[in-house]
Amino acid sequence: MKKIIITGGAGFIGSHVVRRFVTKYPQYQIYNLDALTYAGNLENLRDVENFPNYTFIKADITDADKMYEIISEIDPDGVIHLAAESHVDRSINDPLAFVKTNVIGTVNLLNACRDIWKGRYDETLFYHISTDEVYGTLGESGLFTETTPYDPNSPYSASKAASDHFVRAYGETYGMNYIITNCSNNYGPFQFPEKLIPLFINNIIANKPLPVYGDGLYTRDWLYVIDHAMAIDLVYHKGAKHETYNIGGFNEWKNIDLVRLLCRLMDKKLGRPEGTADKLITFVKDRPGHDRRYAIDATKINTELGWKPSVTFETGLSETIDWYLENTEWLKNVTSGAYQKYYEEMYKNR
Numbered sequence: 001m002k003k004i005i006i007t008g009g010a011g012f013i014g015s016h017v018v019r020r021f022v023t024k025y026p027q028y029q030i031y032n033l034d035a036l037t038y039a040g041n042l043e044n045l046r047d048v049e050n051f052p053n054y055t056f057i058k059a060d061i062t063d064a065d066k067m068y069e070i071i072s073e074i075d076p077d078g079v080i081h082l083a084a085e086s087h088v089d090r091s092i093n094d095p096l097a098f099v100k101t102n103v104i105g106t107v108n109l110l111n112a113c114r115d116i117w118k119g120r121y122d123e124t125l126f127y128h129i130s131t132d133e134v135y136g137t138l139g140e141s142g143l144f145t146e147t148t149p150y151d152p153n154s155p156y157s158a159s160k161a162a163s164d165h166f167v168r169a170y171g172e173t174y175g176m177n178y179i180i181t182n183c184s185n186n187y188g189p190f191q192f193p194e195k196l197i198p199l200f201i202n203n204i205i206a207n208k209p210l211p212v213y214g215d216g217l218y219t220r221d222w223l224y225v226i227d228h229a230m231a232i233d234l235v236y237h238k239g240a241k242h243e244t245y246n247i248g249g250f251n252e253w254k255n256i257d258l259v260r261l262l263c264r265l266m267d268k269k270l271g272r273p274e275g276t277a278d279k280l281i282t283f284v285k286d287r288p289g290h291d292r293r294y295a296i297d298a299t300k301i302n303t304e305l306g307w308k309p310s311v312t313f314e315t316g317l318s319e320t321i322d323w324y325l326e327n328t329e330w331l332k333n334v335t336s337g338a339y340q341k342y343y344e345e346m347y348k349n350r
């Protein structure tokens with residue numbers, strides 16, 4: 001039986017990856033290693049928690065000894081590494097937390113895998129999940145390809161860039177098998193409401209202001225999280241070792257256009273008069289170092305592995321809104337307590 005450790009499996013993207021692997025591959029034993037920080041939630045995995053091929057391990061990747069102990073005990077065939085601090089605004093307030101988890105945490109995993117897999121690197125894989133933000137920002141035209149030079153602008157993207165470099169370096173220096181994928185903005189069920197789409201859905205439901213940063217003309221390339229999980233599955237099984245793949249939706253939206261679309265859909269679904277949510281739009285002080293535009297060229301994964309997004313943005317967004325409207329209890333749980341304090345702290349200067 002193949003054994004795979006998925007780090008960060010209780011988080012947003014991680015939980016979709018865990019669900020896919022546990023349900024699709026009964027012949028694999030899946031270990032979800034997660035520290036359960038504010039963004040990790042076992043509620044995200046209630047539907048698979050009793051599957052015989054699923055095991056949850058609460059552990060923090062910043063603990064080197066613990067990583068060594070767990071990885072030597074399980075002796076996995078592969079590690080799919082998603083555990084990360086991921087919110088840009090948080091990284092501006094507390095960069096060191098991002099260095100600890102994203103850089104040191106990744107190196108801790110690499111060190112353990114390097115030692116435990118020694119002599120059989122060819123049969124094992126360290127698959128590192130990363131972001132398009134490592135490439136920095138684009139002007140009006142152009143796309144990020146796998147050969148675009150790294151040029152990160154936020155403490156978050158700098159920490160992810162550093163972790164990518166370490167993974168590559170361990171491949172070159174020690175000969176470990178690795179793959180890195182860099183993906184664009186994800187959206188979908190179970191996303192913590194600090195990111196644009198779930199935050200704004202939450203605020204529209206609660207009739208709270210929608211804080212659009214700067215002029216709102218920043219551009220992001222949006223991908224449904226389930227399509228990302230499908231890409232990760234494909235890359236894990238078919239990707240070439242020591243390679244990088246970009247994953248994106250070829251789906252660029254200026255923030256303000258996306259917010260207006262969201263407002264329109266939400267008014268309709270909530271049975272409110274058209275234009276109600278629009279009135280909540282509030283332009284606020286910009287995010288420092290705000291990247292103007294991201295856009296991914298996903299040609300390589302498309303032509304070499306045959307992956308492409310399976311749903312349109314309109315369908316994915318509509319399903320996402322429905323999910324949040326049906327799961328108000330989940331939303332209430334994750335936004336209680338510390339969330340309110342965080343929210344006020346984050347927006348007090350904006």
Ligand SMILES: Cc1cn([C@H]2C[C@H](O)[C@@H](COP(=O)(O)OP(=O)(O)O[C@H]3O[C@H](CO)[C@@H](O)[C@H](O)[C@H]3O)O2)c(=O)[nH]c1=O
Nearest residue numbers: 086087088131132133183184185194195196211212213218
């Ligand atoms: C939270 C928030 C965001 N924004 C803007 C900032 C960005 O231009 C855009 C999306 O913001 P966020 O949802 O924070 O996502 P962004 O900074 O693009 O980064 C995301 O996408 C990245 C991939 O591109 C991931 O690596 C990151 O983990 C993820 O957080 O919306 C607002 O205008 N108002 C807001 O309140």
